[in-house]
Amino acid sequence: MAEDPFDQVAFLGFDVFGTVVDWRSSVSRWAEPFLKRHGIRVDPHQFADEWRALYQPAMERVRSGQRPWVKLDILNRENLETVLSRHGADVRQIPQAELAEMNLAWERLDPWPDSVAGLTRLKRRFAIGPISNGHMAGMMNLARFGGLPWDIIVGAEVARSYKPQPETYLGSAAAVGLPPERIAMVAAHNEDLTAARALGFRTIFVRRPREHGPDQTTDLEPRSRWDVIVGSLLEVADALGCV
Known part of the structure; x- marks a missing residue:
């Protein structure tokens, strides 16, 4: 049986704007x-x-x-x-x-239709939270507005830097007490995943082809062989065995 690359992963960090919510x-x-x-x-x-x-x-x-x-x-x-x-x-x-x-x-941004159910399932196996450029109060209010079941909020304000600077990812890893290799970054943006993988994070690409509306041209497809490539957070839960 092939080794599960997520066996050692304990935390899933999420891009939020576009990946989890429809801004x-x-x-x-x-x-x-x-x-x-x-x-x-x-x-x-x-x-x-x-x-x-x-x-x-x-x-x-x-x-x-x-x-x-x-x-x-x-x-x-x-x-x-x-x-x-x-x-x-x-x-x-x-x-x-x-x-x-x-x-x-x-x-006050609406979650994508699959987001809350997908996060709820993922939370059964992993700790979850945003690694976002959003500030902490904003992420808290957004979670309460949309029912996002985060365990913790990390990201830009914790690290006092903005993605894709390495400090944003590494500061978030330090805040949750885990080395990068025990964290997976979940994002609809290839640049975000490129930066995270360079630091040792696992990577999960979620297609959001209408983030920028019906004429979107960016991030329609993965630009690399990310660890998981899916079309929704429910499919992330399926891929990671979160029933």
Whole structure:
């Protein structure tokens, strides 16, 4: 009988935005009444895409040392104001409380239909938690909103670095008290898994072909021979023998 490569794995770390939750549909749903209320003429899905498009450039300024460490909710809020201004809104005229409420959309994202059931099954064999670029309070609120049954929250804020920097993965491993080889990274993004595998993590690729909407062109297929390649978190549970 072939050796199970996950026999020694004790913790599954999850990318969250796109892998576990559907950020695009959710953000657009929260944005639609906000945009209408303020007369901002932009399609809510386009608005969500533009807001998300600023995510990586904002984190890169932190990763590169151009600015000190700040949590993702601060970057998201800055990016929100940038996108609103791009579409002609005077953010000085929008009440601060409304901007803060809109920014909370990232803590109110719907799980993919398979996510909660898949995580619940995986939790029977493994400890589970996000290794996400999200801040800890945001991850806690998102878990409560969507019923995500995490054991622990690690990731960017624990390590004070953003993926795919090695410190984010290694700091998370240290926080759960395990060496990298006893952790598997679960993600819908090849870059995330490439970085994790380089440090000794096991890897699980989950196809999410509609993360960026019907015209998605990225991460449609695995770019490497990851340890597990599946189409849902329920299929991850099947593959790892979690009934």
